[in-house]
Amino acid sequence: xxxxxxxxxxxFTLVELAIVLVIIGxxxxxxxxxxxxxxxxxxxxxxxxVLEEFKDVLIGYALINGRLPCPDSNIPPDGQxxxxxxxxxxxxxxxxxxxxxxxxxxxxxxxxxxxVTGIFADAINKNTISPPATCxxxxxxxxxxLCSQGDINIVSRAVGxxxxxxxxxxIVLSHGKNGLSATSLDEQENTDGDAVYVYKDYSSxxxxxxxxxxxxxxxxxxxxxxxxxxRLP
Numbered sequence: 001x002x003x004x005x006x007x008x009x010x011x012f013t014l015v016e017l018a019i020v021l022v023i024i025g026x027x028x029x030x031x032x033x034x035x036x037x038x039x040x041x042x043x044x045x046x047x048x049x050v051l052e053e054f055k056d057v058l059i060g061y062a063l064i065n066g067r068l069p070c071p072d073s074n075i076p077p078d079g080q081x082x083x084x085x086x087x088x089x090x091x092x093x094x095x096x097x098x099x100x101x102x103x104x105x106x107x108x109x110x111x112x113x114x115x116v117t118g119i120f121a122d123a124i125n126k127n128t129i130s131p132p133a134t135c136x137x138x139x140x141x142x143x144x145x146l147c148s149q150g151d152i153n154i155v156s157r158a159v160g161x162x163x164x165x166x167x168x169x170x171i172v173l174s175h176g177k178n179g180l181s182a183t184s185l186d187e188q189e190n191t192d193g194d195a196v197y198v199y200k201d202y203s204s205x206x207x208x209x210x211x212x213x214x215x216x217x218x219x220x221x222x223x224x225x226x227x228x229x230x231r232l233p
Contacts, residue, residue: 040177043107044202044213047174050103051215054112054172057100058217063229067143068121068170068217071114072096079104086123091115092193095172106174106213115195116170117150119143120222142231144169146223154199154216158189164199168216171197176211183209190214 062068070081071093079098082089095114097104105111119130125139135147150169155161173190175182182188186198190212203210226232 043177044211047106047108047176047213050106051112051172051174051213054095054100054102055215055217057102058170058172059222059225061100062120062222063225063231066124066141066231068116069096069099070121071116072099077111083123086126088116088118088121091118091195108174108177108179110175110179113173113175113190114170115152115173115197117152117168119148120150120169138233141233142226146227146232148219150219152195152197152216154197154214155189156198156200158185158198161198165216165218167219169219169222171214171216173197174213176213178209178211186210187212 058068070083070088071090072078072080072095073082073088073090073093074080077094079094079096081096081099082093092113092115095102095112097111119127120143122143124141124143126143128137128139129135130137130144130148131151132147132149135145135149137143137145137148148169149167152168152171153163154165154168154171156164175187175190178187180191182191184207186200186208187210189196189198197214197216198210198212199214199216200210223232
């Protein structure tokens with residue numbers, strides 16, 4: 001006579017059934033995440049990837065040309081940097097995507113904001129002294145020196161924030177999903193045209209909303225790369 005299988009071998013145990021239910025719950029939870037939220041997460045990730053690529057592109061431009069590019073200050077933008085008499089026409093404008101050979105827009109189809117400290121983007125031989133006043137340039141090689149300081153500061157909040165980075169040569173900014181429709185003081189700080197920018201985590205909390213994405217060029221990284229390439233002594 002063929003023996004009957006035991007009850008444990010014949011089906012799921014309670015523990016196994018509980019595990020299956022937990023897995024199903026997790027899967028359903030992911031599926032129930034609003035589609036718009038999933039799309040925005042993907043858009044943010046793609047824009048963050050592009051911004052990280054801009055760091056290498058900007059430093060590469062400086063290695064080749066001895067300076068960072070000027071902003072595209074035309075209205076409407078044409079993708080080309082704007083210089084007047086060897087100096088940037090404006091400190092802030094659109095990232096010059098044609099000059100750099102990069103993508104033009106972020107995942108929300110908005111152009112990237114770009115700001116640069118003038119001494120880092122002026123034409124070579126334009127200046128002989130760079131801030132601070134004791135900083136002497138070698139004009140034949142670069143528009144700036146190892147001792148040159150940027151005039152851009154990054155803070156953690158518009159009001160009462162702490163410094164995240166100081167004396168920054170250049171930044172690139174995406175205004176995120178809401179574009180220029182700033183809804184908080186932190187986002188408004190990134191649209192007021194001055195040299196102070198807020199960098200913090202994404203927030204949807206009323207009154208402190210923040211969906212901007214920001215990268216900056218580290219003066220130390222830029223200086224070390226220029227030094228290694230022989231652009232700086």
